[in-house]
Amino acid sequence: MKYFISMLLGMSIGAALFVAGMYFNPFTDRMLVSPLAVSDDDLLDFTYTAVPGEAILYTDNGESIIETHPDRVAELWEPAIVDTSIAVILLNDSRGQVLGLGVKFSSDSEQTALINSEVLVNSVWHIYVPGQGTLLVDQIENHWSFLREIVVPARWSSGDNWKGAFFRIMTHGPGALGTARVAGGNGNFAGVSGEAVESLAARAYSALDGPVSMNGSLTISVPQATSETE
Amino acid sequence: MLGLVGTGVLTYSVPAVDLHREPSLISVLPNGGFVETYRIDLPRDRILVGLTGADNALPAGLDWPTDELFGDLQTEIFKIRDRNNVVIGVASRLASASEQTGPFIEWALHLPARGSAYLQMDVAPSSEGHRNGRLMAGTGDFETLSGTVREQFITDFEDEDLNINGRIELITAFVAPLGDEE
Numbered sequence: 001m002k003y004f005i006s007m008l009l010g011m012s013i014g015a016a017l018f019v020a021g022m023y024f025n026p027f028t029d030r031m032l033v034s035p036l037a038v039s040d041d042d043l044l045d046f047t048y049t050a051v052p053g054e055a056i057l058y059t060d061n062g063e064s065i066i067e068t069h070p071d072r073v074a075e076l077w078e079p080a081i082v083d084t085s086i087a088v089i090l091l092n093d094s095r096g097q098v099l100g101l102g103v104k105f106s107s108d109s110e111q112t113a114l115i116n117s118e119v120l121v122n123s124v125w126h127i128y129v130p131g132q133g134t135l136l137v138d139q140i141e142n143h144w145s146f147l148r149e150i151v152v153p154a155r156w157s158s159g160d161n162w163k164g165a166f167f168r169i170m171t172h173g174p175g176a177l178g179t180a181r182v183a184g185g186n187g188n189f190a191g192v193s194g195e196a197v198e199s200l201a202a203r204a205y206s207a208l209d210g211p212v213s214m215n216g217s218l219t220i221s222v223p224q225a226t227s228e229t230e
Numbered sequence: 231m232l233g234l235v236g237t238g239v240l241t242y243s244v245p246a247v248d249l250h251r252e253p254s255l256i257s258v259l260p261n262g263g264f265v266e267t268y269r270i271d272l273p274r275d276r277i278l279v280g281l282t283g284a285d286n287a288l289p290a291g292l293d294w295p296t297d298e299l300f301g302d303l304q305t306e307i308f309k310i311r312d313r314n315n316v317v318i319g320v321a322s323r324l325a326s327a328s329e330q331t332g333p334f335i336e337w338a339l340h341l342p343a344r345g346s347a348y349l350q351m352d353v354a355p356s357s358e359g360h361r362n363g364r365l366m367a368g369t370g371d372f373e374t375l376s377g378t379v380r381e382q383f384i385t386d387f388e389d390e391d392l393n394i395n396g397r398i399e400l401i402t403a404f405v406a407p408l409g410d411e412e
Contacts, residue, residue: 056294076320078309080316083249105338110248130301134331134336187331
């Protein structure tokens with residue numbers, strides 16, 4: 001009996017060591033500088049609120065800690081879309097002036113590999129920029145840093161919250177440099193293809209309600225597009 | 231040691247995310263392409279209707295921007311179903327008659343287990359009453375495909391039990407490039 005208990009104890013310690021090693025892995029991808037920083041192409045810079053309650057609309061399966069918004073929006077409870085969320089967001093310039101509107105679909109990715117510090121989300125932005133046109137941005141995001149540095153500490157905190165300064169490039173692909181793919185739709189963007197990078201800056205998070213103070217930024221590199229928002 | 235290795239093997243081999251998949255209901259074309267029909271039952275599959283100045287915004291309580299910047303932009307979001315009426319994804323439809331960008335109608339379909347498709351429609355409907363369009367870009371299963379799409383509104387369709395009084399059908403005919411096995 002004592003051998004069995006020792007074995008169980010040893011296995012638990014081994015498992016805990018593995019999880020700790022994975023969690024504190026110092027070789028985790030920490031991209032802080034946008035690959036588009038050295039781009040010669042025209043850049044469209046959008047900022048937006050990443051607090052779901054401040055979006056025009058946010059919905060998911062209705063079982064997450066984040067409340068859907070508005071109250072009576074349909075929830076995505078069907079099995080095929082239960083891991084999907086939708087956000088409709090105003091896209092602003094750096095001074096807060098409205099530039100466009102974005103619909104963002106996000107779904108958990110089956111490529112998620114915790115052992116590689118990858119919590120992946122496939123997301124698609126459908127964007128309208130008045131006076132300029134429409135775009136589709138397709139990306140893979142890695143939420144590992146967000147979980148490790150914000151969500152887990154918030155859960156461990158006695159006050160169920162996290163406050164601090166967090167900034168990460170969330171875009172992880174599918175481009176070779178870890179950029180998102182952009183396909184132009186109409187207007188100035190018709191027929192154009194480019195790259196994009198999305199980042200998150202967070203200051204406060206609640207383990208009970210989700211993001212409290214968080215902003216996103218989407219930078220789109222569009223060759224040949226006539227941009228007035230640089 | 232066993233715990234360390236066991237947890238490692240488990241983490242490596244068991245997928246953390248396992249998305250639900252519905253079978254793709256397709257008909258194969260003689261050119262190797264395939265036809266697939268996506269359905270949207272109205273009003274039960276509508277998630278959002280946003281149009282500046284409109285009284286019929288959905289959902290109730292929606293604070294749609296009153297900014298004139300968006301002009302007549304109409305934004306709609308739906309759940310989309312397969313031929314068997316099973317929900318398989320979500321979609322956004324943007325439409326505008328803006329002179330600055332030129333009028334447009336376009337769809338972004340997002341099928342979590344399969345990928346996304348970006349569709350551009352002709353603004354003017356055909357003489358038969360439907361709209362034709364084309365696949366502009368795709369991701370996942372749609373990444374290498376090209377093809378066309380037909381958008382048609384079916385109004386003589388009603389099911390009170392399911393709260394349906396109309397239907398949108400998107401009938402896609404996509405084909406992979408020559409030599410591609412998709």
